[in-house]
Amino acid sequence: MSKNRREFFRVDFGGLIDGEIRREGWEEALPIEIENVSAGGLVFYSPEEFPMDEKVECSFSILGRPFLLDGSIVRKTKKMVMNEHGVAFTVDQGTSSELFKQLNYYQIRQRKGGLDEE
Secondary structure: OOOOOOOOOEEEEEEEEEEEEEEOOOOOOEEEEEEEEEOOEEEEEEOOOOOOOOEEEEEEEEOOEEEEEEEEEEEEEEEOOEEEEEEEEOOOHHHHHHHHHHHHHHHHHHHHOOOOOO
16 A cells, blocks of 8 residues: 655646646736646646746636746656646635635535536
8 A cells, every 4th residue: 555645635636637837036917727736736738848946836726716826847747748747835824725615625626526627
């Protein structure tokens, strides 16, 4: 039996959701496609390649609730024409708690089949 090393549960959206990422010191946000999110981070795809440990600002919405979270790139993998990146959030307890609640609500609705792809 393998051990789960994750501190937070991860919500897979059953597809990709749109988001944006801004590199530290850049004005322009770049579009990304988010595969999954937890209260501690997310996985996204982009044609851009981000260096390890780069500071970023991620924005996305879950069930209409917008989030703007700081983090840094902790993992990257080349996938055909896209790059897969893992981001670890650096957020305060209140923001983490709010994201956790929204993800939990999303997962409950997902299991009950009450999601209209938003």
